[in-house]
Amino acid sequence: MDVSVKGEYALRAVFELSRHGRPEPVKIAKIAERQKIPQKFLEMILAQLKQGGYLGSRRGVDGGYFLARPPDQITVGDILRQIDGPFQPAKRPFADEPTDSPFPEMWDRVERALSCVIDRTTFADLVERWRQRRVKGIPNWQI
Amino acid sequence: MDVSVKGEYALRAVFELSRHGRPEPVKIAKIAERQKIPQKFLEMILAQLKQGGYLGSRRGVDGGYFLARPPDQITVGDILRQIDGPFQPAKRPFADEPTDSPFPEMWDRVERALSCVIDRTTFADLVERWRQRRVKGIPNWQI
DNA sequence: CCGAATCCCTAGTAAAATAGTAGGGATTCG
DNA sequence: CGAATCCCTACTATTTTACTAGGGATTCGG
Numbered sequence: 001m002d003v004s005v006k007g008e009y010a011l012r013a014v015f016e017l018s019r020h021g022r023p024e025p026v027k028i029a030k031i032a033e034r035q036k037i038p039q040k041f042l043e044m045i046l047a048q049l050k051q052g053g054y055l056g057s058r059r060g061v062d063g064g065y066f067l068a069r070p071p072d073q074i075t076v077g078d079i080l081r082q083i084d085g086p087f088q089p090a091k092r093p094f095a096d097e098p099t100d101s102p103f104p105e106m107w108d109r110v111e112r113a114l115s116c117v118i119d120r121t122t123f124a125d126l127v128e129r130w131r132q133r134r135v136k137g138i139p140n141w142q143i
Numbered sequence: 144m145d146v147s148v149k150g151e152y153a154l155r156a157v158f159e160l161s162r163h164g165r166p167e168p169v170k171i172a173k174i175a176e177r178q179k180i181p182q183k184f185l186e187m188i189l190a191q192l193k194q195g196g197y198l199g200s201r202r203g204v205d206g207g208y209f210l211a212r213p214p215d216q217i218t219v220g221d222i223l224r225q226i227d228g229p230f231q232p233a234k235r236p237f238a239d240e241p242t243d244s245p246f247p248e249m250w251d252r253v254e255r256a257l258s259c260v261i262d263r264t265t266f267a268d269l270v271e272r273w274r275q276r277r278v279k280g281i282p283n284w285q286i
Numbered sequence: 287c288c289g290a291a292t293c294c295c296t297a298g299t300a301a302a303a304t305a306g307t308a309g310g311g312a313t314t315c316g
Numbered sequence: 317c318g319a320a321t322c323c324c325t326a327c328t329a330t331t332t333t334a335c336t337a338g339g340g341a342t343t344c345g346g
Contacts, residue, residue, distance in 0.1 A: 001145070001257075002230055002232050002233065002341065003144060003233050004334085005334070006333075006334080006335095010247075013244075016240075016305085017308050024164075030295075037193045037312090038335065040226070041335055043293075043294080043337085044335090050173055057293065058293080058342090059291085059293045059294080059341075059342045060290095060292055060342060060343025060344055060345095061291045061292065061345075062291090062342095062344080063292045063293060064292080064293085069312090084144060087145055088146030088150050089171060090145065091147050101273075102269040102272055102273040102276075103154065103158075103269075106219065106260070106270070109230065109264075113259060113260050114253065115146075117252045118253065119208065127245070129220065129245055133245075141252075147303090147304070148304085148305070157310080170320090170321070170322090171321080172321090181306065183307060184305070184306055186322080187324095187332085188324070189322090201313090201321085202312075202313045202325090203313060203315055203316095203319095203322080204314070204319085205314075205321085206313085206314070206320075207321080207322085208322085208323060267319065287346100288345105289345100290343100290345095291342100291344090292343080293340105293342075293343095294340075295338105296321075296338090296340100297336100297337085297338090298337080298338105299335085299336080299337100299343080300333100300335085301334090302331105302332085302333075303330105303331085303332080303333085304329100305328100305329090307328075308327075308328100309324105310323100310325095311322105311324075311325100311341100312323070313323095314321080315320090315340090316317105316318100316319095
């Protein structure tokens, strides 16, 4: 019931690109350095995100990766599913095969609950909240 | 983001015991047969659930496993955590180490959303819903 | 057209987790 | 005592995870 580090890396990478703003591409090396991700591993992750249609890229001297759509149109769920695959918490029986088990209905509820968070959180949201916290000076002491 | 089959087996086993009602113990072999679980594997799972305090057991000719508390006081979350470990979706930074990341807060939300389902669903609930569906004749056609 | 910088692609791999199996020992009870 | 059951330790095959290696294909300034 946890996310792979590959998934975490993917989220951090997309966050980095979202934070950066649109126009120019960001180099893999730069993302790897800022987010502390092994570079070669990151290469594979970014390729996977590109082929899912979330990123674009350009080669050559001023190359790099960039978001393929604005950050308010990419959700955490999109990225997680692209990297870690769809997450049904448990094997689903075929829909027309009546099952004598109380669990499928519960897994549905789990899935919906999860979806309410990850499919409604966009990277624009993440950036905005992160900026808010920055200006408030990160108040992490108590009273 | 999925549950291990070990976890599923554990849920099915506890469901079987809950369904059965309290007094006499149920044999491993019986549970294994009714829920289609490899017997030797199930032995390990039940031992783990016992040492977590959820089940009791008795050896000998009329031995078997039984619930250590009534089914309305055991939740799906209890069992899942006992078998698969605590599920933080992602590594948590230490609480007092201010992190410059927007994700921990989101993982908190994920965890709470999940908890709302699995920590509020007891095995008494599962049995009851399952019985309800039984009497209604499993209406799984549309209109 | 050269060559430097960058992304792109295939393959390999060590370590850990998963999903079991095997074999016998300890209890209980009639 | 002896049959039925749970109990305990160890082993193992397969898959997944988290990488690393090495070079090929593009782009672009000069």
